[in-house]
Amino acid sequence: MVNKQTAEKPDLHPILRTVMLVPAGNVASYGQIADLAGLPGRARLVGKMLGQVPEGINVPWYRIIRSNGQLAFPPGSRHSELQTGLLQQEGVAVIRNRVKMRDFGWQPSLTTLLFELDY
């Protein structure tokens, strides 16, 4: 069977495809994305890539935060305000530049991964 993501975004880097799997209303950490993308230990690469996402493609960069729940951008910065707004729109509570991973952290089921990630 042809995987949906692969069929529609064949040239997209695994990291970005993985980011697109994070559902609205949830957040994931850089390390988690790296792991799921098959690149354990490369959380920093995830950040680097998100900073270079070409315009026009729909990647929910704002759902990716640090493993401790903090937003990666400095509090009060324009980026963090934007990120906060986008998350709040989805129902994710952002308090003092941080999110409760306990409540909003993404925990994909094995079947989700098997169906959506095809590589």
Added chain:
DNA sequence: GGTGTGACAACAA
């Protein structure tokens, strides 16, 4: 091939 750099992570105080 050494050195510095990241939208990080884990851990210690």
Added chain:
DNA sequence: TTTGTTGCCACAC
């Protein structure tokens, strides 16, 4: 909770 330190690894010089 906040700050510092160390580990991490691909990349660009």
